[in-house]
Amino acid sequence: MRLQAEVLVLRGAIAESRHRVQCAVVDAAGSLLAASAESGSDAARVTSFRSAAKPFQLLPFVERGHADRLGCSDAELAIMAASHSGSRAHLALVRGLLERIGCTAGDLACGYHDPMDAESLTDVQRDPGAKSRLYNNCSGKHAGMLALAKAEGWPTAGYERREHPLQQLMLRTVAECCVVPAATIPLGVDGCSVPVFGLPLAAMALGYARLAAAMARGGEARAQALQRIGRAMVAEPVTVEGEGRLATDIMLAGRGRLLAKSGAEGLLLVAEPGTGRGIAIKCEDGAMRAVGPAAVELLLALGTLEPRDADSLNLHRRPPVHDAAGHPVGLLEARVSVVVSDDVRA
Amino acid sequence: MRLQAEVLVLRGAIAESRHRVQCAVVDAAGSLLAASAESGSDAARVTSFRSAAKPFQLLPFVERGHADRLGCSDAELAIMAASHSGSRAHLALVRGLLERIGCTAGDLACGYHDPMDAESLTDVQRDPGAKSRLYNNCSGKHAGMLALAKAEGWPTAGYERREHPLQQLMLRTVAECCVVPAATIPLGVDGCSVPVFGLPLAAMALGYARLAAAMARGGEARAQALQRIGRAMVAEPVTVEGEGRLATDIMLAGRGRLLAKSGAEGLLLVAEPGTGRGIAIKCEDGAMRAVGPAAVELLLALGTLEPRDADSLNLHRRPPVHDAAGHPVGLLEARVSVVVSDDVRA
Numbered sequence: 001m002r003l004q005a006e007v008l009v010l011r012g013a014i015a016e017s018r019h020r021v022q023c024a025v026v027d028a029a030g031s032l033l034a035a036s037a038e039s040g041s042d043a044a045r046v047t048s049f050r051s052a053a054k055p056f057q058l059l060p061f062v063e064r065g066h067a068d069r070l071g072c073s074d075a076e077l078a079i080m081a082a083s084h085s086g087s088r089a090h091l092a093l094v095r096g097l098l099e100r101i102g103c104t105a106g107d108l109a110c111g112y113h114d115p116m117d118a119e120s121l122t123d124v125q126r127d128p129g130a131k132s133r134l135y136n137n138c139s140g141k142h143a144g145m146l147a148l149a150k151a152e153g154w155p156t157a158g159y160e161r162r163e164h165p166l167q168q169l170m171l172r173t174v175a176e177c178c179v180v181p182a183a184t185i186p187l188g189v190d191g192c193s194v195p196v197f198g199l200p201l202a203a204m205a206l207g208y209a210r211l212a213a214a215m216a217r218g219g220e221a222r223a224q225a226l227q228r229i230g231r232a233m234v235a236e237p238v239t240v241e242g243e244g245r246l247a248t249d250i251m252l253a254g255r256g257r258l259l260a261k262s263g264a265e266g267l268l269l270v271a272e273p274g275t276g277r278g279i280a281i282k283c284e285d286g287a288m289r290a291v292g293p294a295a296v297e298l299l300l301a302l303g304t305l306e307p308r309d310a311d312s313l314n315l316h317r318r319p320p321v322h323d324a325a326g327h328p329v330g331l332l333e334a335r336v337s338v339v340v341s342d343d344v345r346a
Numbered sequence: 347m348r349l350q351a352e353v354l355v356l357r358g359a360i361a362e363s364r365h366r367v368q369c370a371v372v373d374a375a376g377s378l379l380a381a382s383a384e385s386g387s388d389a390a391r392v393t394s395f396r397s398a399a400k401p402f403q404l405l406p407f408v409e410r411g412h413a414d415r416l417g418c419s420d421a422e423l424a425i426m427a428a429s430h431s432g433s434r435a436h437l438a439l440v441r442g443l444l445e446r447i448g449c450t451a452g453d454l455a456c457g458y459h460d461p462m463d464a465e466s467l468t469d470v471q472r473d474p475g476a477k478s479r480l481y482n483n484c485s486g487k488h489a490g491m492l493a494l495a496k497a498e499g500w501p502t503a504g505y506e507r508r509e510h511p512l513q514q515l516m517l518r519t520v521a522e523c524c525v526v527p528a529a530t531i532p533l534g535v536d537g538c539s540v541p542v543f544g545l546p547l548a549a550m551a552l553g554y555a556r557l558a559a560a561m562a563r564g565g566e567a568r569a570q571a572l573q574r575i576g577r578a579m580v581a582e583p584v585t586v587e588g589e590g591r592l593a594t595d596i597m598l599a600g601r602g603r604l605l606a607k608s609g610a611e612g613l614l615l616v617a618e619p620g621t622g623r624g625i626a627i628k629c630e631d632g633a634m635r636a637v638g639p640a641a642v643e644l645l646l647a648l649g650t651l652e653p654r655d656a657d658s659l660n661l662h663r664r665p666p667v668h669d670a671a672g673h674p675v676g677l678l679e680a681r682v683s684v685v686v687s688d689d690v691r692a
Contacts, residue, residue, distance in 0.1 A: 009611070009632060012534025014544035016394045017611050017632030020366075048362045111671030125471055136670055188358025189675035198360035265355070265363050285631040286355060286363030324482055325457030329535035 001025075001034035002339040005298055007283070007290035011321060011330035019266075019283050019290035021334070023298055026205035028213035028276045030179060034302065034338075035202070043202035047282055048188060049174065050196055050263030051083040052204060054141055055211060055229050056177045057170050061144055063225040066151040070100060077229055078236035080144030083262060085242025086115025086135040093239065094134050097143040101150050108143070109160035110136040110192035117242060138192035145194070160194045162187065167195050174199075177226075178207035191264060201280040204269055208259075208278030212271035215259065230271060234259050246292050246316050250299070253309040262288075268295050272304050279304065292316030293334035301338050347371075347380035348685040351644055353629070353636035357667060357676035365612075365629050365636035367680070369644055372551035374559035374622045376525060380648065380684075381548070389548035393628055394534060395520065396542060396609030397429040398550060400487055401557060401575050402523045403516050407490055409571040412497040416446060423575055424582035426490030429608060431588025432461025432481040439585065440480050443489040447496050454489070455506035456482040456538035463588060484538035491540070506540045508533065513541050520545075523572075524553035537610060547626040550615055554605075554624030558617035561605065576617060580605050592638050592662050596645070599655040608634075614641050618650050625650065638662030639680035647684050 005021035022042035025034040035043040058081045061067055067077060075093055084090035098104060115121050115135045124131050133139055142160075149156045149166050159166050174197050175182035186198035214226035215234075233240050237251035240261065246268065247260035254260075259271040266283030268291050281298060283290040296317040299305040310317060321330035351367035368388035371380040381389040404427045407413055413423060421439055430436035444450060461467050461481045470477050479485060488506075495502045495512050505512050520543050521528035532544035560572035561580075579586050583597035586607065593606035593614065600606075605617040612629030614637050627644060629636040642663040645651040656663060667676035 011394055011542065013532035014392065014394045014534045014542070016534070016544075017630065019631045046360065048357055048360045109671070111669060113670045186359035188360045188362070189669055189673065191669050191675075193669045193671050193673065193675075196357065196360070198362075284363065285365045285633055285636075287631055287633060290631075323457060323535055323537050323539045324459045325455070325539050327535070327539065329537075329539075 003034055003036045003298065003301065004337045004339075005036060005294045005334060007293045007332055007334045009321065009330065009332055016330070019285060019287055019294070021281065021283050021290060021294040021298075022201060023279065023281045024201040024205045025277055025279050025302060026202055026209045028206075028209040028278075030206050032202055033277065043205075044200050045282070046186065046198045046200050047267070048190075048196050048263070048265065049199050049204055050190060050265060050267055051138065052261050052263035052267050052269040053174055053197060054081040054083070054261065055226070055233065056174045056207060057081075057141060058144055058229055059173050059177065059222070059225055060169050061148045061151070062228055063222055064151070066148060067228070069151070070147065074232040074235045075239050077232035078239035079140035081229060081233055081261070082140045082240045083137045084140060084239065085117040085245065086120045086137065087117040087242060088120060090117070090140070090239065090242070091120070091134045094139045094143050097140070097147065101143075101147045103143070103146050103150075103156065105132045105134050105139075107146055107156055108133040108136070108139055109194065110138050110142050112136060116245075136192055138190075142192065142194075162195050171195065171197065174207070177210060178203040201282055205278040205280040208269045208271040208280070209276055210278070211259065212273045212278055213276045215271065216273040216276065230259050230273070233261070244315075246295065249313055249316060250295070250305075253305060253312050258304065262291065264288075266291050270295075270299065270304065277302075277304070289319065289332060290334075292319060293332045294336070297334040297336040301336050349380055349382045349644065349647065350683045350685075351382060351640045351680060353639045353678055353680045355667065355676065355678055362676070365631060365633055365640070367627065367629050367636060367640040367644075368547060369625065369627045370547040370551045371623055371625050371648060372548055372555045374552075374555040374624075376552050378548055379623065389551075390546050391628075392532065392544045392546050393613070394542050394609075394611065395545050395550055396536060396611060396613055397484065398607050398609035398613050398615040399520055399543060400427040400429070400607065401572070401579065402520045402553060403487060404490055404575055405519050405523065405568070405571055406515050407494045407497070408574055409568055410497070412494060413574070415497070416493065420578040420581045421585050423578035424585035425486035427575060427579055427607070428486045428586045429483045430486060430585065431463040431591065432466045432483065433463040433588060434466060436463070436486070436585065436588070437466070437480045440485045440489050443486070443493065447489075447493045449489070449492050449496075449502065451478045451480050451485075453492055453502055454479040454482070454485055455540065456484050456488050458482060462591075482538055484536075488538065488540075508541050517541065517543065520553070523556060524549040547628055551624040551626040554615045554617040554626070555622055556624070557605065558619045558624055559622045561617065562619040562622065576605050576619070579607070590661075592641065595659055595662060596641070596651075599651060599658050604650065608637065610634075612637050616641075616645065616650065623648075623650070635665065635678060636680075638665060639678045640682070643680040643682040647682050
């Protein structure tokens with residue numbers, strides 16, 4: 001099945017801007033079920049996995065029994081795989097984890113950025129002294145990395161560096177889960193200062209397909225750990241991102257049937273346990289504003305969402321554009337087409 | 347001459363995102379000298395003129411003699427054609443104009459948005475009561491529209507509406523300057539609540555080519571008015587946008603030889619009086635971050651900028667990407683290629 005997706009920014013009668021969107025749909029055996037294709041299949045296109053890698057970055061901590069020994073709740077697992085909005089509830093979870101492992105916000109290698117949560121943003125604007133690395137959307141992942149380093153007896157200082165055994169383990173785990181040789185994975189530094197992984201869209205989708213299969217059926221130790229992580233994320237959709245955020249709202253719309261996780265620069269991954277499919281969606285230019293419209297239309301076209309599921313996603317599907325005075329003056333809209341063919345590269 | 351331009355977002359070894367950039371280069375006679383071409387010429391592609399229309403929206407006020415009667419300085423003309431950063435100096439100019447015509451910030455139809463200027467942003471964050479429509483990057487244009495309405499004896503209330511004689515005049519003026527029938531121009535509402543115009547990139551470039559020719563040679567009344575506006579903008583590059591902004595820095599690099607004006611959603615127009623060329627550059631997806639890299643490389647490829655001019659534009663040409671802790675972790679880089687051929691559509 002060949003897909004085409006673009007998102008238009010419509011301002012009155014003017015199609016002002018255009019986003020091109022690429023996607024790959026893969027099953028747990030690694031078969032490419034569908035992909036966008038402009039010139040050849042986009043499934044082979046390499047981009048960075050960013051925060052969509054978080055379930056796999058959490059995997060060693062769970063797989064090695066540390067989450068059990070620490071007695072982690074679903075919410076705590078979810079915050080360690082989260083790109084959270086920095087709400088007070090999110091911060092409380094991260095703070096609680098850090099306290100349990102004897103660390104503080106000062107041990108986090110991620111920098112500060114303003115929280116997306118409106119209440120928290122007001123907090124730090126009123127009191128700039130309250131700014132803390134806890135607000136970084138990745139602070140839960142970093143707390144998890146610190147917890148792993150402590151549990152393994154590795155130094156916590158420098159845990160964010162590429163050569164640290166913890167980051168070497170992250171690379172190996174992502175490579176194994178996405179079935180890509182580690183040596184072929186280009187690396188960069190993520191927004192939160194840890195290594196980030198360059199993968200083909202199809203490999204990201206395969207990682208999520210295997211996550212989906214594990215969520216449905218469990219299996220050996222790794223599959224059980226993936227099941228625990230995936231189910232915790234689906235049980236805690238607001239913890240994983242935040243109120244009104246795309247992945248949260250897709251999980252809420254899916255009512256337990258779907259796991260969704262966004263990544264910076266226009267990425268969204270979806271795991272569908274019912275079919276074992278993994279779906280990778282990337283806005284070529286990295287714009288997050290185009291991901292909602294494209295994702296909702298693509299997930300409808302793929303049957304991952306049913307029309308009635310999409311009702312609650314209208315603000316993501318057709319987000320309004322406002323002028324500075326607050327009047328609606330346009331909207332974003334995705335155009336998706338599906339071409340059924342034997343060869344996804346056709 | 348056929349051009350190709352794209353901007354890559356490079357994060358370590360990963361090409362994370364990609365922006366496609368379209369452009370058209372036109373002379374004052376309307377000949378298309380160069381254009382990007384993916385499928386057919388991109389010169390015919392319609393997008394919104396946004397703030398790049400401001401010199402033409404200011405034209406009636408100057409052409410009808412009102413600017414002379416009000417004794418407007420270069421800086422006042424420049425602020426009326428500006429997308430300013432909301433610095434204290436910008437605000438003082440707008441406030442001064444409003445006082446002279448007996449209006450206040452409350453008469454401006456544009457809404458408030460946070461200023462780009464760091465000092466002013468701190469001002470409004472410390473004292474949210476200081477937020478005012480003066481900070482809107484278009485407040486100078488709106489002050490000019492109010493001044494025109496007063497001078498023409500039109501009601502100032504509702505001056506932002508499509509059916510108001512002032513906005514009808516804006517439409518006719520843009521249509522005439524860009525040589526497009528007014529009836530064929532699709533309309534929308536701009537971020538500052540006035541009508542915005544959909545034009546082919548080649549028509550925008552033609553408007554700027556005629557502005558360039560007028561700046562060089564003057565001529566009849568309209569050309570003289572365009573000359574006055576263009577020269578005021580070039581004389582006041584920091585007033586037109588602000589410190590560190592792309593169009594400001596291109597004008598500074600051009601040392602009086604170039605006029606540049608940005609528009610929202612990834613647009614940049616350049617007028618080159620020395621050659622009479624007008625250049626329109628549009629990032630297809632609307633991302634402003636891609637405009638600097640693409641514009642500097644394209645202007646170098648076109649000979650509009652010389653290599654030594656570009657030294658001061660390095661932060662626009664190859665802007666760094668930082669992580670939240672402030673470390674440089676990547677950069678944006680444009681790839682521009684030029685194919686010389688008789689047919690720009692080839």
